[in-house]
Amino acid sequence: MAGELSTAELENIANKLRLHVVEMTYEAGSGHPGGSLSAADLMAALYFRVMRHDPSNPQWEDRDRFVLSKGHVAPVLYAALAEAGYFPVEDLVSLRKMGSPLQGHPVRGKVPGVEMSTGSLGQGLSMACGIALAGKMDGKDYMTYCLLGDGELQSGQNWEAAMFARQAGLSRLVAIVDRNHLQISGNTESVVGLEPLPEKWKSFGWNVIIIKGHSMRQILEALDRAQGSSRPTAIIMDTVKGKGVSFMENNAGFHGKAPNADEYAKAVSELKEVIQ
Amino acid sequence: MTGQKLAQRNYYGKALADLAAERPDVVVLDADLAGSTKTGDFQKVCPERFVEIGIAEQNMIGVASGLAASGKTVFASTFGVFASGRCWEQIRLAVAYPKMNVKIVATHCGISVGEDGASHQALEDMAIMRVLPNMTVISPADAYEAYAATKAIADYKGPVYMRMGRSEFPTITEEGEEFVIGKAKVLREGSDVTLCGCGQMVCYCLDAAEELAAEGISAEVINVSTIKPLDADAIIASVSKTGCCVSAEEHSIIGGLGSAIAEALCSGPCAPLERVGTRDTFGESGKPADLMAKYGLTAADIVAAAKKSISRKG
Numbered sequence: 001m002a003g004e005l006s007t008a009e010l011e012n013i014a015n016k017l018r019l020h021v022v023e024m025t026y027e028a029g030s031g032h033p034g035g036s037l038s039a040a041d042l043m044a045a046l047y048f049r050v051m052r053h054d055p056s057n058p059q060w061e062d063r064d065r066f067v068l069s070k071g072h073v074a075p076v077l078y079a080a081l082a083e084a085g086y087f088p089v090e091d092l093v094s095l096r097k098m099g100s101p102l103q104g105h106p107v108r109g110k111v112p113g114v115e116m117s118t119g120s121l122g123q124g125l126s127m128a129c130g131i132a133l134a135g136k137m138d139g140k141d142y143m144t145y146c147l148l149g150d151g152e153l154q155s156g157q158n159w160e161a162a163m164f165a166r167q168a169g170l171s172r173l174v175a176i177v178d179r180n181h182l183q184i185s186g187n188t189e190s191v192v193g194l195e196p197l198p199e200k201w202k203s204f205g206w207n208v209i210i211i212k213g214h215s216m217r218q219i220l221e222a223l224d225r226a227q228g229s230s231r232p233t234a235i236i237m238d239t240v241k242g243k244g245v246s247f248m249e250n251n252a253g254f255h256g257k258a259p260n261a262d263e264y265a266k267a268v269s270e271l272k273e274v275i276q
Numbered sequence: 277m278t279g280q281k282l283a284q285r286n287y288y289g290k291a292l293a294d295l296a297a298e299r300p301d302v303v304v305l306d307a308d309l310a311g312s313t314k315t316g317d318f319q320k321v322c323p324e325r326f327v328e329i330g331i332a333e334q335n336m337i338g339v340a341s342g343l344a345a346s347g348k349t350v351f352a353s354t355f356g357v358f359a360s361g362r363c364w365e366q367i368r369l370a371v372a373y374p375k376m377n378v379k380i381v382a383t384h385c386g387i388s389v390g391e392d393g394a395s396h397q398a399l400e401d402m403a404i405m406r407v408l409p410n411m412t413v414i415s416p417a418d419a420y421e422a423y424a425a426t427k428a429i430a431d432y433k434g435p436v437y438m439r440m441g442r443s444e445f446p447t448i449t450e451e452g453e454e455f456v457i458g459k460a461k462v463l464r465e466g467s468d469v470t471l472c473g474c475g476q477m478v479c480y481c482l483d484a485a486e487e488l489a490a491e492g493i494s495a496e497v498i499n500v501s502t503i504k505p506l507d508a509d510a511i512i513a514s515v516s517k518t519g520c521c522v523s524a525e526e527h528s529i530i531g532g533l534g535s536a537i538a539e540a541l542c543s544g545p546c547a548p549l550e551r552v553g554t555r556d557t558f559g560e561s562g563k564p565a566d567l568m569a570k571y572g573l574t575a576a577d578i579v580a581a582a583k584k585s586i587s588r589k590g
Contacts, residue, residue, distance in 0.1 A: 109375070122336075126334070127338045130343040134347065160332035164339065
């Protein structure tokens with residue numbers, strides 16, 4: 001989708017995705033709103049401006065690929081795919097319900113636009129390496145994007161993949177870290193610390209870009225710079241877990257908990273206020 | 277009856293090298309053991325489609341999954357303990373669940389790995405692979421069958437786990453013989469007991485049948501090289517005739533071929549089954565032949581099991 005949407009329009013789409021996330025998790029009575037909300041701006045930028053893709057042809061072989069390593073934020077991926085036209089927006093409320101293709105964590109083959117099955121943390125970057133490597137072998141110029149949670153970087157497999165990506169010269173691979181600082185048990189630095197995180201990626205030979213993850217301008221600039229890199233790129237985006245819903249912001253409690261009726265009403269009214 | 281001694285992994289390497297020319301979609305991955313698993317034979321003729329992953333089996337499975345998602349037929353090899361165990365949950369999520377076209381081919385399985393000891397002797401791999409939905413599990417009987425099975429799994433679209441041994445052992449199939457996934461083969465007909473083997477134990481089943489024949493006992497021998505999907509029809513047909521069964525595998529009696537046959541028999545004819553395999557134990561260092569004897573994996577052990585199975589017939 002060679003979109004020409006403005007920064008303001010993309011920000012508006014991000015908030016629409018947030019509204020979907022709140023509605024979907026409320027309807028499901030479970031799910032992961034916090035990390036979905038922190039990633040909404042990035043998802044809007046990818047699916048509505050940056051990625052080369054065609055919702056009417058999900059298997060297009062030259063499409064850019066997106067792998068959701070932090071599979072628990074499936075709601076924001078499904079919302080982006082539906083808004084982009086992969087399937088009807090009305091289907092979103094079937095999230096997590098029996099018989100729905102919108103499983104609690106993404107499943108390849110069930111939902112158009114979902115590239116890989118994820119949900120067990122720490123595996124997506126390896127899969128993205130494989131996709132990027134296939135592109136390199138076949139002389140394709142598609143980009144492979146992988147969204148990672150910060151907490152999941154505690155898993156060693158990510159660093160196996162990071163080492164491999166550099167060795168294999170996967171310059172068209174972009175890892176985006178949603179650095180919202182919170183995991184189930186609290187702040188990442190009090191669980192098992194990740195800092196200095198940029199230095200870790202740099203020492204693995206990656207091109208590292210640090211941005212504010214709710215600045216659409218910075219997201220777009222970073223994704224643009226990543227495309228010209230001769231090395232794999234890690235974009236570490238500083239974000240707020242629960243961004244856009246006041247009482248969910250910086251609240252680890254909403255990592256994996258749906259809003260109740262009162263919270264839902266409050267969240268919807270907050271988001272509707274900012275959506276054009 | 278049996279042919280020359282050959283190592284399965286050499287024929288795996290040979291098959292991969294042949295596939296390099298025949299199949300431009302084949303990509304081979306290894307975790308720093310290409311010289312031992314013989315994927316190095318593919319690397320020699322097709323370096324551009326060989327990927328050295330390093331000692332990182334979990335990443336290997338993820339990379340394999342991503343390559344398969346992009347249309348490649350992927351072979352990923354290392355030793356059996358690591359190929360099945362180190363990355364079991366990665367195989368579950370990234371290969372088995374989405375039915376990826378990934379062939380995990382393990383060498384150095386079983387106690388005949390020998391001197392390296394228990395850390396390197398895969399005796400549980402078939403159990404933990406067989407339990408995964410969508411997974412096909414194969415243990416070829418000899419080097420020729422390893423070659424044919426490699427070709428067959430390259431043609432099959434979906435996840436496969438194939439195990440092979442380290443050492444040389446006698447061939448019992450013909451070079452060029454057809455291999456069909458999921459099809460067991462009766463190698464010797466008999467009427468008193470059915471001997472079902474996989475891997476090198478098929479050869480010892482044939483030896484056991486000879487010894488039994490000398491004592492007037494007629495044993496039917498079946499090569500069950502596909503453990504999943506099990507050719508239950510062939511096994512049940514045989515056991516319906518003989519009235520009892522023995523399974524023989526270079527693997528724990530828990531979860532592998534013996535368990536698969538027990539599952540088939542419990543919903544078919546209720547016949548005695550004796551399982552030859554390691555008995556809920558780890559291995560140890562030693563010479564392969566000494567270990568096979570110590571852990572009850574010889575033709576004599578199969579003979580004893582056959583007699584016991586026959587004695588239990590109602």
